[in-house]
Each structure stands twice: as C-alpha cells, then as structure tokens.
Amino acid sequence: MWQSRPGVLGWVMTTDHKRIGLLYFWTTLVLFAAGGAEALIMRTQLIQPNQHLVGPATYDELFTMHGVTMIFFFIIPMTTGAFGNYLLPLMIGARDMAFPRLNALSYWVFLGSGIFVYTSLFIGQAPNAGWFDYLPLANAKYDPGHAIDFYCLGIIFNGISSSLTAGNFIVTILKLRAPGMSFNRMPLFCFAFLAASFGLLIALPSLTADSIFLFLDRNVGTHFFDVAKGGSVLLWQHLFWIFGHPEVYILIVPAFGIATEIIPAFTQRRVVAFPLVAVAELLVVFIGFGVWAHHMFATGMPTVTVVFFAAATGVVVIPSTIQVFAWCMTFVTGQAQFKTPLLFIAGFIFMFVAGGLTGIMFLAVPFDQQVTDTYFVIAHFHYIIFGAAVFPIFGGLYFWFPKVTGKLYFELPGQISFWIIFIGTNLLFFPMHIVGLEGMPRRQYTYPGGLGWGPDNLAETIGSYITTVGIVVLLVNLVVSWFRGAPAGPDPWHGATLEWTIPSPPPEYNFAVIPKVSSAYANWDYEDRAEDRRKLAEGIMVLEQGHEQPVSSPVDGWWAEIVEMPHDSPWPIVLALALAIVFILLLLHLWLGFCFGLAGVVLALLGWHGEEPEEAVA
Amino acid sequence: MTDYVAGGIAERSVPRGSGVGFWGMAMVVASEVTLFGTFIGTYYYLRFTNAHWPPPGTPEPRVVVPLILAGVLATTSLPLQLAARAARRAHLWAARFFLCWALTVQCGYLVYEIHDYVAQLHRSAPQDNAYSSIYYTLLGADHAHVALGILLVVWLLWKLLRGLTTYRLNAIRVVAFYWHAVNLLTLIVIGVLLSATL
Numbered sequence: 141m142w143q144s145r146p147g148v149l150g151w152v153m154t155t156d157h158k159r160i161g162l163l164y165f166w167t168t169l170v171l172f173a174a175g176g177a178e179a180l181i182m183r184t185q186l187i188q189p190n191q192h193l194v195g196p197a198t199y200d201e202l203f204t205m206h207g208v209t210m211i212f213f214f215i216i217p218m219t220t221g222a223f224g225n226y227l228l229p230l231m232i233g234a235r236d237m238a239f240p241r242l243n244a245l246s247y248w249v250f251l252g253s254g255i256f257v258y259t260s261l262f263i264g265q266a267p268n269a270g271w272f273d274y275l276p277l278a279n280a281k282y283d284p285g286h287a288i289d290f291y292c293l294g295i296i297f298n299g300i301s302s303s304l305t306a307g308n309f310i311v312t313i314l315k316l317r318a319p320g321m322s323f324n325r326m327p328l329f330c331f332a333f334l335a336a337s338f339g340l341l342i343a344l345p346s347l348t349a350d351s352i353f354l355f356l357d358r359n360v361g362t363h364f365f366d367v368a369k370g371g372s373v374l375l376w377q378h379l380f381w382i383f384g385h386p387e388v389y390i391l392i393v394p395a396f397g398i399a400t401e402i403i404p405a406f407t408q409r410r411v412v413a414f415p416l417v418a419v420a421e422l423l424v425v426f427i428g429f430g431v432w433a434h435h436m437f438a439t440g441m442p443t444v445t446v447v448f449f450a451a452a453t454g455v456v457v458i459p460s461t462i463q464v465f466a467w468c469m470t471f472v473t474g475q476a477q478f479k480t481p482l483l484f485i486a487g488f489i490f491m492f493v494a495g496g497l498t499g500i501m502f503l504a505v506p507f508d509q510q511v512t513d514t515y516f517v518i519a520h521f522h523y524i525i526f527g528a529a530v531f532p533i534f535g536g537l538y539f540w541f542p543k544v545t546g547k548l549y550f551e552l553p554g555q556i557s558f559w560i561i562f563i564g565t566n567l568l569f570f571p572m573h574i575v576g577l578e579g580m581p582r583r584q585y586t587y588p589g590g591l592g593w594g595p596d597n598l599a600e601t602i603g604s605y606i607t608t609v610g611i612v613v614l615l616v617n618l619v620v621s622w623f624r625g626a627p628a629g630p631d632p633w634h635g636a637t638l639e640w641t642i643p644s645p646p647p648e649y650n651f652a653v654i655p656k657v658s659s660a661y662a663n664w665d666y667e668d669r670a671e672d673r674r675k676l677a678e679g680i681m682v683l684e685q686g687h688e689q690p691v692s693s694p695v696d697g698w699w700a701e702i703v704e705m706p707h708d709s710p711w712p713i714v715l716a717l718a719l720a721i722v723f724i725l726l727l728l729h730l731w732l733g734f735c736f737g738l739a740g741v742v743l744a745l746l747g748w749h750g751e752e753p754e755e756a757v758a
Numbered sequence: 759m760t761d762y763v764a765g766g767i768a769e770r771s772v773p774r775g776s777g778v779g780f781w782g783m784a785m786v787v788a789s790e791v792t793l794f795g796t797f798i799g800t801y802y803y804l805r806f807t808n809a810h811w812p813p814p815g816t817p818e819p820r821v822v823v824p825l826i827l828a829g830v831l832a833t834t835s836l837p838l839q840l841a842a843r844a845a846r847r848a849h850l851w852a853a854r855f856f857l858c859w860a861l862t863v864q865c866g867y868l869v870y871e872i873h874d875y876v877a878q879l880h881r882s883a884p885q886d887n888a889y890s891s892i893y894y895t896l897l898g899a900d901h902a903h904v905a906l907g908i909l910l911v912v913w914l915l916w917k918l919l920r921g922l923t924t925y926r927l928n929a930i931r932v933v934a935f936y937w938h939a940v941n942l943l944t945l946i947v948i949g950v951l952l953s954a955t956l
Contacts, residue, residue, distance in 0.1 A: 238778045238781070238782070239778070239782055242782070303789050306785075307782065307785030307786065307788075307789070308782075308785075310781075310785060311778050311781040311782055311785060314781065315778050315781055316778075341785060341788055341789055341792075342788070342789075342792050344789070345789055345790075345792040345793035345795075345796055346792070346796045348793060348796075349793060349796040349797060349800065350796075352895075353800070353891075353895070356884075356891070356895065357891075360884065360885070361884070361885040362884045362885060362888075362890075362891035362895070363885070363886075363887055363888045363891050364800070364804075364888060364891055364892065366888070369886075369887045369888055370804065370807075370808045370813060370887045370888035370889060371804065371888040371891070372803065372804065372807050372888075375800060375803055375804065378803070379796060379800070382796075691777070691778060701777075703777045703778065742909065746913070749913070752923065752925050752926075753923075753924075753925055
C-alpha cells in the first residue's frame with residue numbers, strides 16, 4: 141500500500157499517527173525529566189529544616205514550572221498525544237486519524253509551546269506564581285517582567301495543540317471506526333479517550349479566556365481582575381477551575397482507558413459490567429464540569445454555593461467507584477497473571493482509592509478550610525495524579541512496548557521497577573498527609589526546625605530519590621529490551637483489541653484488510669479473525685491503491701463512504717512555526733510585527749489548503 | 759479488484775464523498791461557542807459584582823444601529839446556504855454569485871463596525887474600568903470572527919475560479935456552517951452587550 145518517506149525529512153513531514161505518537165512520546169519524556177528534576181531539587185531543599193540550596197525566588201519558579209510541566213507538558217501529551225495517537229486508530233481498525241495533517245500540527249505546536257515556556261527558565265523569567273497563577277499575585281504590580289506573560293501565552297499556545305488533538309480524536313472515534321464497530325462494540329479505551337477529548341475541547345476555552353484576560357490586564361491595562369476598577373480576583377479562580385477540575389479527569393480518564401485494556405489481557409476475561417464502565421468513563425468527565433468551586437471553599441463563597449459544590453463533588457464518587465468495583469471484580473473472577481503491566485494497574489487502583497478517600501474528606505467544608513494550602517492537599521492530588529495517571533502510563537509502556545518495538549521487555553527488571561516505584565511514591569507522598577495535618581504550608585521554600593516536620597520531610601525526600609531510581613530502572617529496562625529483547629510476535633499477551641491482530645511494529649497503513657468487528661474484544665472473536673486472514677491470503681484487500689480510508693456512521697458503524705487521506709506534508713511544521721513567531725511577537729509587545737505574524741499564519745494556511753485531492757473539475 | 763464486503767456493504771457501492779471536514783468544523787464551532795460562553799459568563803459575573811453597569815461616566819451602548827446591523831449580517835446565512843446548494847447541483851456561476859452577495863454584505867458590516875469600534879474608543883477605553891474591558895474584548899472577539907469568515911469566503915471564491923470539485927463543494931458546506939455559527943454568535947453577543955441598557 142503506502143510507505144512513509146525515509147530519513148529525517150520523513151519524520152518532519154510525517155502525518156502517520158504512529159510516528160506522531162512516537163514524537164510525542166520522546167518529547168514528553170524529555171519534559172517529564174525536566175519536571176522531575178525540578179521536583180528533586182525541591183525535595184532536596186526540603187530534606188531538613190533551614191536549608192538554602194535554592195532561594196525563595198528560585199523555589200517559586202521550581203514549583204510553578206514543575207506543576208505546569210507535569211500537567212500540560214507531560215501527562216496530557218503523554219496520554220492523548222503518545223498513547224492516544226499511536227493506539228486509538230489501531231484499536232478502532234482505522235488506517236489513520238481523521239485529520240492527519242492536523243495531528244502533525246498538534247505535535248509541532250505542542251513542541252513549540254514547550255520550547256516557548258522553557259525558554260523562560262533559561263532567561264531567568266520563568267513563571268513563578270504557582271501552576272494556578274492566582275491573582276492579584278500574578279498581576280503586573282506584584283509580578284512585573286515577562287514571567288507571567290510566558291505563562292499566559294504558553295498556556296494559550298499549548299491549548300491550541302490540545303484542542304486540535306481533542307477535536308481530532310472525537311471525529312476519529314465517531315467516524316473512522318471499522319465498518320461494523322457500532323458504539324457498543326467499541327473498546328473501553330476508546331470510550332475513555334472520547335470522554336477525555338470532549339472534556340479537553342469544552343474545558344480548555346475557559347483557561348484560554350482566563351489567560352487572555354490576564355495578558356490584557358498585564359499588557360494593555362484592562363481591569364478584569366482589578367477590584368478597584370470593577371474587576372474581580374475571584375473571576376480568575378472561577379475560570380481557572382472551570383477548566384482545572386475537568387482537567388483532573390482529563391488526566392486520569394485516559395489512564396482508566398489504559399487500565400481497561402491491560403486488565404482483560406492479563407485476566408483473560410472481559411471487563412465486568414462493560415456498559416456501566418463505559419457510561420462511568422463518560423459520566424465522570426461530565427459531572428467533573430460541575431464541581432470546580434470545591435477548589436475555592438476557602439474564598440468565602442456563600443454557604444449555599446459551598447454546599448452545592450460539596451454535594452456535586454460527592455456525586456463524582458459514584459462513577460469512579462463503579463469503575464473500581466468493575467476492575468476489582470474482573471481481577472477476582474478472571475485468572476489474574478501479575479506481570480509488570482498488571483502490577484502497575486494494581487498499584488494504580490491502590491493509589492487511586494487512597495487518593496480518592498482523601499478527596500472525599502474535602503467535602504467536609506470545615507476540614508477543607510483547615511487543610512487548604514497545606515501539604516495534605518499536595519498528598520491528595522499526587523496520589524491521584526502520580527498514582528492514578530502516571531502508574532497506568534508506566535503499565536501501558538510495558539504493555540504496548542512489544543507492539544511498538546516488536547520486542548519483549550525483560551520481566552524481572554520490570555517487576556523490580558514496579559516495586560521500587562510503588563514503595564518510593566508511597567514513601568514520598570504518604571508523609572505529606574501527616575505534615576499537612578500538622579500544618580505545614582505548601583510553597584514554602586524552607587521551614588524552621590522544632591516543629592516536628594523534619595523526619596517526615598526526610599522520608600519524603602528519600603522516597604523521591606527511590607522513585608527516581610525506579611523510573612530509571614524502568615527506562616533502562618525498556619531501552620535494553622529494545623536492542624536485546626526476544627521477538628514479540630503480533631500478540632504476546634493474547635490481547636483483546638484489534639492492535640494485536642497486526643504485525644509488531646504495525647505497517648504504515650495499519651490494516652491490509654479492514655477488520656471485521658463483532659464485539660469490543662475483537663481479537664477474541666476467532667471466526668472474524670480467521671475470515672480476515674482468509675481475505676488477506678486470497679488478496680481480497682480493500683482500497684489498496686491509494687491513501688484511502690473507510691468512513692462509518694457515528695453510532696451504528698455502517699460503512700458510509702470512502703475518503704482520500706492526505707500524504708506527508710511540510711505545512712504542519714510551517715504553520716506551527718508561524719504560530720510560534722506570533723506568540724514571540726506578542727510576548728515582546730511588537731504589535732505591528734504581530735499583525736505581520738498573523739499574515740504569515742494566513743499564508744501558511746493558504747499553502748496548506750493549496751494541496752487538494754486529485755479529482756475531476758466540474 | 760475483488761469486491762470487499764464489510765458490514766454487509768460492498769465496496770463498489772460506497773460513495774467517495776463528503777469526508778469528515780464538516781465534523782472537523784463542528785469541533786471548531788464547539789470550541790468557539792465555549793470560548794464565547796466563557797466571555798459572556800465573565801460579562802455577567804462582572805455585571806453582578808458591580809453596583810452600576812455600566813459604571814457612572816461610561817456611555818451606554820447604542821441600541822438601534824447595532825441591532826439593525828446584526829440583523830443585516832444574519833441575512834448573509836441565506837446566500838451562503840444557497841451557494842452550498844448551487845455547488846451541490848454543480849451550478850458554478852450561481853455559487854460564485856451567492857458567495858459574492860454574502861461577501862459584499864459581510865464586508866460592509868465589518869467596515870462599518872470597525873469604524874464604529876474606533877469611534878467608541880474615543881469616548882471610552884478598555885482601560886477605563888472592568889465594564890469597558892469586557893465590552894471591547896467581547897465585541898472585538900466577535901469582529902475577529904467575522905473577519906475570519908470573510909477571509910474564508912474570499913478563499914472559497916479564489917478556489918472556485920478554477921472550477922468545482924468535491925473538495926471545494928465540501929469546503930463551501932463547511933464554511934457555510936462556520937458562518938451560520940458566527941451569525942448566531944454575533945446576535946447573541948450584541949444582545950448581551952445591549953442588555954446593559956435594560
């Protein structure tokens with residue numbers, strides 16, 4: 141069928157979702173290392189009282205960059221960008237994403253935004269008001285210079301990438317499923333990514349608007365957040381958390397999706413209560429839009445508002461619990477083989493339940509007000525974000541490693557890496573509950589002795605280094621396995637979904653034969669797979685002449701039409717470059733240049749759309 | 759080529775056609791609607807945290823002219839829809855005519871609105887107070903979307919100079935959909951801004 145262009149140019153111009161997924165993976169790994177290094181410096185600083193490894197200003201930059209990096213430049217792009225891009229089309233039996241060039245643009249914009257934000261660190265202007273950037277601390281009076289402008293513009297720039305990715309995923313899932321894959325035959329992984337994509341698409345504009353307002357306040361002199369002129373500092377918090385709380389689910393729901401693929405493979409049974417889990421994945425994001433103000437219980441909101449949001453937060457527990465019970469019952473009723481991926485999922489369930497239980501405690505409003513801005517909050521959300529989002533990412537890395545590389549990883553080092561990371565993270569984050577309850581405030585660059593916080597902080601710092609060692613073992617294992625691992629074959633786990641029906645690594649076009657689908661566990665439908673093999677043997681492929689893709693009806697998955705997909709293109713990277721120039725000009729207040737920059741964007745778009753499919757002209 | 763059957767449908771009976779562009783635009787519109795929803799939510803949040811809206815000394819928005827102009831702009835949905843219909847029937851010249859009709863009205867609207875925007879800036883500025891900040895931001899964002907719509911229609915006309923293809927037919931449908939959304943947003947934005955006079 142078709143081949144990718146060889147060499148570096150092939151990667152620069154690629155529109156292949158698998159290559160783009162790998163580009164996302166390597167880039168987010170580098171940014172994860174940066175965010176991790178920032179965390180390690182902070183933990184080293186806090187190893188004992190009265191340390192001065194870094195000063196307060198540097199510490200402010202470190203915790204801000206750590207949060208921004210891990211949220212916007214690691215977990216979202218790792219789950220949606222790397223896992224989603226690589227796996228989603230494979231799972232639905234598609235040959236590409238719905239908008240391949242847009243997919244490439246998402247990556248290049250993401251890379252540009254990462255470089256943009258990290259440039260601030262190297263020129264000593266890194267964002268320094270926390271990842272949620274509260275006002276009035278972040279206004280031009282209290283935080284002059286470019287630090288917060290980098291934050292605002294970087295967030296907007298990055299948001300473009302995430303929005304494009306989200307829209308692309310939604311259309312891909314709704315329209316590019318293999319003919320016959322009706323909604324109820326779609327893998328749970330895809331439900332999770334559909335939910336997360338809707339969440340991203342609808343939540344991000346709120347943060348974008350917030351960042352626009354702040355940029356205008358700081359640079360044009362508007363008064364959105366200036367109380368003296370009729371503005372409101374709480375407006376920032378509302379808009380931020382209207383994005384920020386759905387964001388939590390946007391981070392963890394893809395991880396739920398990863399779990400729902402690993403569990404069936406290593407228990408060799410279908411996930412218990414499939415329809416309930418599918419609905420719960422969607423509901424958790426939907427309800428997540430109605431709980432944002434629980435981040436603001438300490439701001440003095442009216443009692444009725446506080447009670448409403450506390451109750452709404454309680455409701456989120458229901459779909460989350462449905463999933464936890466379903467996963468556990470699948471373990472219990474299946475034949476669980478605790479290989480490395482499943483170990484990480486078991487660890488994830490433990491951490492998620494622990495983090496969820498402390499989350500429920502925040503519904504008690506007086507308790508919430510007591511522990512606001514203490515390390516108890518840090519402990520809670522790291523159990524959720526590291527435990528519930530990053531653990532499945534690690535499990536997923538091991539699980540799909542054979543598919544991506546064609547090699548098996550080494551099992552024993554894999555299990556060792558799990559135990560090191562599991563022990564390390566619990567040692568790192570559990571004592572934070574204790575020091576939080578003892579009143580240790582977050583975001584303090586050091587603390588005095590004699591308050592009893594020293595031993596717990598020492599344990600946390602040791603935990604952070606143990607976790608780092610575990611992650612290094614994991615990565616070294618995967619790198620060595622890549623070179624020396626045994627051949628994996630197409631289906632080493634007897635996995636449930638369609639990616640395990642094709643060679644490892646998959647060919648450019650994914651599926652020579654568009655697969656027949658009768659259930660959500662398509663690889664276990666042996667008659668269908670035998671029919672696919674028969675067609676392949678007889679040369680009965682489909683659309684083997686061009687870069688074409690079947691398009692299905694959104695609900696029933698009926699084959700509706702055939703579309704010609706674009707080939708490799710230079711325009712995504714050109715457009716991303718033009719956008720980067722626009723943001724740099726904005727940062728430098730070169731307004732006339734900004735207008736020329738916009739013209740450059742328009743020209744790049746014209747070039748993009750100059751490429752048309754070859755067809756007859758009427 | 760041997761016929762391929764999936765889901766009971768043979769490959770040769772499947773049309774090559776409209777693609778997923780329309781769905782892509784639906785995603786853009788969903789995102790844009792949410793962005794404007796946030797702007798409008800901000801407007802009312804600020805309104806209900808201020809005792810006076812607009813604040814004393816800030817002129818109230820004019821009512822009649824913006825309403826008429828928004829109404830005139832809304833009528834451009836008709837020629838764009840007619841252009842899509844003509845293109846579907848392969849009536850190239852009719853499609854061009856309807857696009858030119860829409861473009862003329864759109865440009866007239868935008869030129870007047872920009873002139874009016876600049877004139878208003880002489881009476882009050884976004885730097886005056888929170889009311890003016892959100893007023894000019896919301897109105898400016900809407901004008902930017904109208905300008906983008908105009909660029910898209912110009913691009914369509916340029917494409918149609920070289921004839922009509924399925925790709926270009928899809929482009930007309932997609933741009934028409936975007937334009938209907940912009941018209942709706944404009945009516946809502948004008949309604950929100952004029953609500954200060956109530």
